[in-house]
Amino acid sequence: MNVYVSNIVMAALSFPLIAFVITIPYMVYQYRKFGSIPWLRTLVVYSFVFYLLCAYFLVLLPLPEDRTAIVPYAQTPQLVPFNFVHEFLAETSFSPSNPSTWLATLRDPYVYEAFFNVLLLVPLGMYLRYYFRRTWWQTLIIGFLVTLSFETTQLTGLWGLYEHPYRLFDVDDLMMNTLGAMVGFWMVGPAMRVLPDFRLVNEEAREAGMRASVTKRALSFLLDLLIAGFLGMLVGFGLAAAGLSGQETISVWTDRAVLLLCFVVVPVVTHGQTLGQKLLRLRIVRSDASRAHWYQFLARYGLLYLMIWAPFAALSGVVGLDPSTSGEMGAIVNFAAHNQTLLVWAWVVLMAAWGVSLLVRAVRSWRLKRPFVMLNGLISNTRIMTVAGVERERERRCVLDVADVAALERLIADDGTPLAELMERAGTAVADTVRLHVPDPAPVVVLAGAGNNGGDGWVAARALAEQDYPVTLITSDLAERIKAEPARSTALDVFADTAERDLPLRVLIAPDADVLIDAIDGAEAVVDAILGTGFAGDEVRPPYAAWIRAANRRRFEGSRGKGRGRHRKRALERGRHERGERRSAPMRAKDAPFTVAVDVPSGLSAQTGAAARPCLAADMTVTMLAYKPGLVATETNRWTGMVTLARLVDTKPYLAALGDELEDD
Ligand SMILES: NC(=O)C1=CN([C@@H]2O[C@H](COP(=O)(O)OP(=O)(O)OC[C@H]3O[C@@H](n4cnc5c(N)ncnc54)[C@H](O)[C@@H]3O)[C@@H](O)[C@H]2O)[C@H](O)CC1
Numbered sequence: 203m204n205v206y207v208s209n210i211v212m213a214a215l216s217f218p219l220i221a222f223v224i225t226i227p228y229m230v231y232q233y234r235k236f237g238s239i240p241w242l243r244t245l246v247v248y249s250f251v252f253y254l255l256c257a258y259f260l261v262l263l264p265l266p267e268d269r270t271a272i273v274p275y276a277q278t279p280q281l282v283p284f285n286f287v288h289e290f291l292a293e294t295s296f297s298p299s300n301p302s303t304w305l306a307t308l309r310d311p312y313v314y315e316a317f318f319n320v321l322l323l324v325p326l327g328m329y330l331r332y333y334f335r336r337t338w339w340q341t342l343i344i345g346f347l348v349t350l351s352f353e354t355t356q357l358t359g360l361w362g363l364y365e366h367p368y369r370l371f372d373v374d375d376l377m378m379n380t381l382g383a384m385v386g387f388w389m390v391g392p393a394m395r396v397l398p399d400f401r402l403v404n405e406e407a408r409e410a411g412m413r414a415s416v417t418k419r420a421l422s423f424l425l426d427l428l429i430a431g432f433l434g435m436l437v438g439f440g441l442a443a444a445g446l447s448g449q450e451t452i453s454v455w456t457d458r459a460v461l462l463l464c465f466v467v468v469p470v471v472t473h474g475q476t477l478g479q480k481l482l483r484l485r486i487v488r489s490d491a492s493r494a495h496w497y498q499f500l501a502r503y504g505l506l507y508l509m510i511w512a513p514f515a516a517l518s519g520v521v522g523l524d525p526s527t528s529g530e531m532g533a534i535v536n537f538a539a540h541n542q543t544l545l546v547w548a549w550v551v552l553m554a555a556w557g558v559s560l561l562v563r564a565v566r567s568w569r570l571k572r573p574f575v576m577l578n579g580l581i582s583n584t585r586i587m588t589v590a591g592v593e594r595e596r597e598r599r600c601v602l603d604v605a606d607v608a609a610l611e612r613l614i615a616d617d618g619t620p621l622a623e624l625m626e627r628a629g630t631a632v633a634d635t636v637r638l639h640v641p642d643p644a645p646v647v648v649l650a651g652a653g654n655n656g657g658d659g660w661v662a663a664r665a666l667a668e669q670d671y672p673v674t675l676i677t678s679d680l681a682e683r684i685k686a687e688p689a690r691s692t693a694l695d696v697f698a699d700t701a702e703r704d705l706p707l708r709v710l711i712a713p714d715a716d717v718l719i720d721a722i723d724g725a726e727a728v729v730d731a732i733l734g735t736g737f738a739g740d741e742v743r744p745p746y747a748a749w750i751r752a753a754n755r756r757r758f759e760g761s762r763g764k765g766r767g768r769h770r771k772r773a774l775e776r777g778r779h780e781r782g783e784r785r786s787a788p789m790r791a792k793d794a795p796f797t798v799a800v801d802v803p804s805g806l807s808a809q810t811g812a813a814a815r816p817c818l819a820a821d822m823t824v825t826m827l828a829y830k831p832g833l834v835a836t837e838t839n840r841w842t843g844m845v846t847l848a849r850l851v852d853t854k855p856y857l858a859a860l861g862d863e864l865e866d867d
């Protein structure tokens with residue numbers, strides 16, 4: 203037992219070293235993959251590393267003193283399966299009918315070693331299922347390979363480091379370890395219902411990763427400094443080889459040249475990325491997310507260099523002053539030389555104030571979730587954004603009026619991609635968004651209006667049902683009575699498909715309030731495909747108003763559970779659930795379904811951003827082809843939630859054509 207404990211203590215002592223080594227690569231990997239690093243993942247990953255360390259130490263330590271040591275019992279591999287059972291039965295006085303022998307059995311090395319061998323890989327099975335999302339057979343294979351790596355390391359005396367094996371290769375260990383991985387796999391199953399789902403954690407990390415956080419920028423800067431330091435070292439070797447190593451001025455200027463290369467030349471070549479930024483998917487752009495010019499990179503990093511270098515140069519100037527060599531500047535030099543302590547103190551205070559102001563701005567930007575802008579960024583009019591953030595910012599700045607979106611659709615259709623195909627892609631994009639936020643099949647309600655926005659909803663409903671999500675589609679009318687095209691033909695298609703392929707999609711036509719509320723109450727996701735760009739007016743007409751209210755009530759008040767239908771219905775009829783319409787934004791209920799609006803939240807004018815009564819509040823809006831003015835208007839994000847763009851096609855050429863067309867007008 204003592205050996206076990208001391209090995210774990212060893213692991214705990216060496217863990218900080220390993221953590222130190224892996225932290226920068228870990229951060230770079232996470233930032234590249236997700237854009238941000240949730241603490242939960244760090245906890246899981248580092249605990250996993252710690253666990254592996256413990257496991258390997260447990261099977262490999264203690265090491266023999268001497269490379270040539272022969273540990274007798276370890277020399278012949280034990281290849282008989284279940285040998286430990288035979289040995290145990292042969293050597294023990296265990297009797298099932300005699301309780302007094304039970305305790306002794308537990309203390310028997312054959313028993314507790316087998317038990318520990320199972321225990322050893324239980325955590326591995328847990329991590330594999332929970333964090334790495336492996337299936338049972340993958341866990342079985344990985345568990346076996348890990349234990350095989352233990353046993354072969356033992357058999358080969360740490361891969362030849364020792365001349366003879368110093369621990370026994372035992373088939374029983376292989377079996378017990380693998381069993382342990384499987385036990386862990388099964389054990390973690392029930393816990394996964396309460397543990398956070400990492401697919402959602404990842405999704406949130408991706409959303410948060412749109413921001414160029416201070417840590418991410420600091421890390422990229424650190425990487426750049428490391429790269430510049432390394433290059434500087436190479437240049438230093440070069441100078442030494444050329445016999446120029448002693449020359450102070452040359453090395454100062456070569457250092458500056460290296461900095462110029464890393465912080466100005468490289469960004470010019472890469473259109474705004476230093477190597478560190480490239481690694482972390484950051485980019486230097488102008489404050490409006492457009493491409494920055496070379497002189498802006500120069501200004502940005504030149505100023506930073508001055509801000510860092512100048513105070514130190516000034517300080518060393520003051521400290522190095524010699525009053526006896528005073529020339530023309532005599533009076534000043536004399537003053538500085540005689541008041542050095544005072545000047546150094548003034549310098550310290552100034553630098554401290556600068557440091558504090560940096561800190562305050564960093565904390566402020568963190569609290570207010572606004573980007574942290576440094577002084578040199580302000581002056582050079584440059585910002586560091588994530589590559590994804592730049593993309594989004596550019597999309598947001600390319601806003602199309604609703605009429606222009608219609609014109610764009612026509613251009614695309616004329617070019618051979620019909621509206622029905624666009625609708626197919628739009629609906630699929632919405633279904634993909636739902637699947638990202640509700641990764642396992644769960645009830646979904648699709649509210650589909652009678653226009654083409656509703657058509658997108660029909661496609662999304664089918665796409666989700668194809669992935670085994672039980673979908674309830676709510677429509678005001680029979681599919682054949684829909685007037686808009688291609689919504690009508692699409693809806694008929696989906697309807698026929700559902701019956702033919704027996705998809706889990708039920709269609710409710712103009713359901714009464716109770717049925718509607720029950721469906722929404724039981725949903726994990728709601729798709730709002732009621733009204734899109736075709737909506738006009740200050741009021742949403744029935745029946746859609748009631749649908750929107752039901753969705754908002756569920757969002758802000760949570761589920762009322764079953765059996766209180768009449769109460770809910772009356773409350774609904776009295777219109778008491780219009781919190782979403784009030785000025786102050788109410789809190790989203792904890793258990794509210796994920797609500798995604800198709801193109802624009804129903805009741806919100808895509809053109810003006812004015813919210814009608816009622817207006818649906820969504821967690822996310824997937825808008826088609828281009829941003830519309832209403833989506834970027836101030837104060838509309840309480841209805842839209844986060845807005846993402848589904849391009850559907852490469853719109854660039856069409857946008858250019860549209861621009862020409864508009865100019866001609
Ligand atoms: N941009 C694209 O690439 C694509 C967009 N698509 C989707 O189509 C809608 C626009 O469809 P449209 O048929 O023009 O209009 P809507 O469906 O938004 O609405 C028409 C529908 O609404 C009713 N209505 C209007 N005002 C009111 C009101 N005040 N109260 C109640 N009802 C109202 C009207 O009677 C009609 O029935 C766009 O948003 C996209 O989602 C396509 O998928 C193709 C690709």
Ligand SMILES: [K+]
Pocket residue numbers: 655730731732733734799800801802803804
């Ligand atoms: K909508």
